[in-house]
Amino acid sequence: MTRDEVYTKVQGVLVDALGVDEEEVTPTATLKDDLGAESIDYLDIVFRLEKSFNIKIPRGELFPEDLEAVRNDPKYVANGVVTPEGLAEFKRRMPYTDFSEFEKDPQVEKAATLLTVDTITNYVVAKVGA
């Protein structure tokens, strides 16, 4: 399976799970702000990806959990800005996310923009070896 094929299937999953139009699902679209995903939607996306790609997604492997603990730890976030230790922690929990833009201005309130359609595509590509 090529990356493009994976992306097309991921697009279909997000259209079904989030009730959005196909045109809205672009590689850089953020799940929360652009596509309106809420907490239950992340579980729905996991279920649909597992079924669509015949893979198993262990809890927390695709969508990190308990990020509130990271946000509230002064070692990781100081005055609303993610510290270098905090960035390392985010990267450890979200290995399929591109942090290059976020690193230029690591405001913690922008952390929600980190989870994009590309995050999911990157994860699935790694899982299925595309």
Add this chain to the structure above:
Amino acid sequence: MRWIWIDKFIEFTPRTSATTVKNVTLAEEHLHDVYPDFPIVPHSLLVEGFAQTAGILVGEARNFAEKVILAKVSKATFHRLVRPGDTIQFAAKIDQLSEQGASTSGKVTCDGELVAEIEMMFSHIDQNMAGLEFPEHNFVFTEQFTELLKGYRAAGAVAI
């Protein structure tokens, strides 16, 4: 009035499927709230009856240890109205089940006729991603729900 929209189980296969029955009577207040002089079961209560059926199925799958709550109605398509005197059947199955919740789907029928097709998701709220905490006791599965399942399992002639 009790918030119970199913009367009994007629089929229950643990971790797989469940079917319940509900008899509709003119005496139910909610039937008269939708259209004047034309009582029907509101679609929202058909969704609730399905949710109670599927919710007990999902709860039993983990021995009622989880607080199972309806979190998302992914799809609900309605094909006909339900009127007083009808007998509704809710047939639900578990599509996927994990530590965090479950996705279910199924049909609502009346005398073999298709009334609705529903897909919905339940969350095990103690396993939520945000680390929120809820009261320890299981406030979801009260006796009124667990007794329904006990009644089905003990079915057979009742000696008086």
